[in-house]
Amino acid sequence: MIRALKKLFLISRPISWPNTAFPFAAGYLISGGSVDTLFIVATFYFLIPYNLLMYGINDVFDYESDMQNPRKGGIEGAREQKAFHPVIIWAAVTSNIPFVCYMLLAGTYVSGAILLLTIFFVIAYSVAKLRFKEIPILDSATSSIHFVGPLIFALSLFGFSIEQLPYVLAFFLWGMASHAFGAIQDIIPDREGKISSIATVFGARRTVWFVFILYAISTVLIASQGVPGLVVGCTGILYMINVLPYLSIDDTTSSRVNTAWRRFIWLNLFTGFVITMTLIYVSV
Numbered sequence: 660m661i662r663a664l665k666k667l668f669l670i671s672r673p674i675s676w677p678n679t680a681f682p683f684a685a686g687y688l689i690s691g692g693s694v695d696t697l698f699i700v701a702t703f704y705f706l707i708p709y710n711l712l713m714y715g716i717n718d719v720f721d722y723e724s725d726m727q728n729p730r731k732g733g734i735e736g737a738r739e740q741k742a743f744h745p746v747i748i749w750a751a752v753t754s755n756i757p758f759v760c761y762m763l764l765a766g767t768y769v770s771g772a773i774l775l776l777t778i779f780f781v782i783a784y785s786v787a788k789l790r791f792k793e794i795p796i797l798d799s800a801t802s803s804i805h806f807v808g809p810l811i812f813a814l815s816l817f818g819f820s821i822e823q824l825p826y827v828l829a830f831f832l833w834g835m836a837s838h839a840f841g842a843i844q845d846i847i848p849d850r851e852g853k854i855s856s857i858a859t860v861f862g863a864r865r866t867v868w869f870v871f872i873l874y875a876i877s878t879v880l881i882a883s884q885g886v887p888g889l890v891v892g893c894t895g896i897l898y899m900i901n902v903l904p905y906l907s908i909d910d911t912t913s914s915r916v917n918t919a920w921r922r923f924i925w926l927n928l929f930t931g932f933v934i935t936m937t938l939i940y941v942s943v
Contacts, residue, residue, distance in 0.1 A: 666743065667750050670718055671711040674924055679713075679809050680706035681931050682830070685938060686813030697765045697816075704758035705809045708751075709781070713805055715751040717785040717792075719744045721854075762812075770815040777808030793855040798842070803834025829880035833895070836873035837923065839866050840902060844916040863913040867905050874898045887937050894930040901926065 683705045687698050759778065763771045783789040784801045791801040807830050814823055842849075842858035843866050849859050858866045874895060882892030901919050908915065 663743075663746060667711060667715075667747070670715050670747060671707060672714045675714075676706045676710055677931055678806055678927060679709055681934075682806060683809035683813045685934065686810040687816065689938065690814055690817040692813070692817065697762070700758060700765075701762055701813075704755075704762065708754040708758055709809070712751040712755050712778070713781045713784075715747040716782060719747055720785045720787060720790075766812075766816055770812055773808070773812050773815050777804060777812060780804045780808065795855065795857040795860040799835040799838040799857050800831075802838035803831050806834050807831045825880050825884055829877040832873045832877040832880070833898070836870045836877065836898070839873075840870045840916065840923065841920055843867060843870075843905075843908070843913050844920055846910055846913040858913070863908045863910045863916075864906070867902060867908055867916075871899060871902050871906060874902065887941050890937050891930075891934055894926075894933050897926060897930075898923070 680702050684698070684702045687701070688694075692698055755778075759774065762774055766774070780791070780801050783791045784798070784805070785792060792798045807827065810830060811827060814827070839857050842856045843863050845856070846858050846863060849856055857869075861869065878892050878895030878899065881888045881895060901922055905916055905919060
């Protein structure tokens with residue numbers, strides 16, 4: 660049992676937990692919410708069960724290509740044998756059901772629809788017959804929804820406002836760029852595994868430029884939202900700098916992007932810190 664729990668813990672990608680829990684928590688609090696039962700339940704859900712569902716399904720349905728991918732097997736993705744796949748699916752589903760049911764009952768019709776749609780995109784990204792991850796552009800958009808969805812769900816609990824739109828759009832573009840950038844390093848193993856992605860179809864160089872432009876637009880959107888936005892926008896420049904050395908990369912050297920991808924993982928934690936401090940500042 661302990662061994663299985665350890666495997667499930669690694670499969671849920673703990674390094675990425677804040678990327679889904681933080682957007683919900685921040686969106687909930689800045690929209691007028693407090694640290695109440697729904698906040699605690701939903702934050703925990705987007706911290707662990709949601710990630711177990713997202714990455715667990717991905718690991719099961721990407722098994723063949725992951726076995727050929729040298730970067731898998733650590734913080735960037737597990738490689739569990741097929742015998743453990745039923746356990747992954749069972750754990751992902753059973754851990755999600757009670758949280759989702761509670762949030763549907765505690766929210767509104769609109770928030771419930773957004774929550775279910777977000778979960779649909781989590782499943783559709785990897786599961787057979789849908790495989791949104793193999794449809795260029797839609798793969799990056801779907802991946803971005805995985806992280807923007809919890810934020811939109813939080814905002815929907817209190818009603819949307821036009822002032823929130825630039826932040827949501829910037830976050831969405833940032834998510835698309837980040838997914839596309841991550842796909843570049845997998846061009847060779849994905850092609851060997853006969854898996855399509857935005858990077859395998861467009862090629863490394865064009866994908867990097869796509870990433871750089873989306874990061875730039877996202878940064879400008881955030882920086883134009885007053886002084887707090889300008890502070891957060893400075894972190895966007897760091898993502899652009901992280902991509903900059905790879906603008907002339909080609910498919911044969913695409914694996915070099917992994918160095919920048921590993922920086923990206925830790926850069927997200929720094930960005931989260933900056934956003935947290937900014938939110939605290941504007942709230943006092």
